[in-house]
Amino acid sequence: MNLRYIAMSDGEAERLQQGGRDAYGNLPNRDISDGDGVPCRHCLRNVERGEPYLILAYRPFSSVQAYAETGPIFLHAEKCPGHDGRSLPPILGSSKEYLLRGYGADERIVYGTGGIVPAENLAQRAGELLAQQEVAFVHVRSAKYNCYQCRIEAD
Template sequence: MPLRYIAMPDDEAERLQQGGSDAYGNPPERRVSDGDGVPCRHCLRNVDAGEAYLILAYRPFASAQAYAETGPIFMHADKCPAHDERSLPAILTSSKDYLLRGYDADERIVYGTGGIVSAEGLVERAVALLARPDVTFVHVRSAKYNCYQCRIEADREEPGADKRRA
């Protein structure tokens, strides 16, 4: 099963990079990366040493509801290219373990789907979860801090079609 690795939407990244408020109504904090462990949730690459980045509260769900977790994330402070959804993101190869969790079409956790997996087993586990009829998408989170990394969906569209969300 081909997968799509979905980053923060372009319009949301641009809004935040231009000083928009985060999920808690606060302006993002601006810092300079030391090059270690600063994954951008828009381009899904690490922010290089010396580059500016933002720290902000992010809720990767369409609505505020009981299962819509909000937490801290990093992203480039300046415009960065959107991630190619069909390629495994660099940020999913930079840690030893990740937390994967399946969600249904109503953005509710599907119980029994959450667990820590090794970086090497991430794709296999995502495919297994997305093969379930009750799982619509998977969230990848940091195994250490529970920070949101990206969303994974099954790629059910024609190759070559532009699927990047606006």
């Protein structure tokens, strides 16, 4: 099974980088990266030391419902290229483990799919989850803080 790693869309990233409001209607905060643990959710690379970035509330779902979690993310403050979707995103090599969770086509959690996975087993576990008929996509989240990293779908 081929996996597709889905980042924040170009349109959403540009909207926020151009002064758009976040999921709570607030303007993103702007900061300068210290180069440690600032993963951009559009290019799926870390924001390098000295580069400006945005901190904002993000809801990676198409609807507002009970399972549509909203949380803090980082985004390059300036335009950056979107991730190609095919290769393992660089940000998914920066931690030892991640939380993976499967969702149905209705964007609700598929119970029994959530769990902490070692980074080296991430693609394998995502493939196992996506092989389940009821799982339409998988979220990768920080194992420590539950912050959204990206979405994975089967190609």
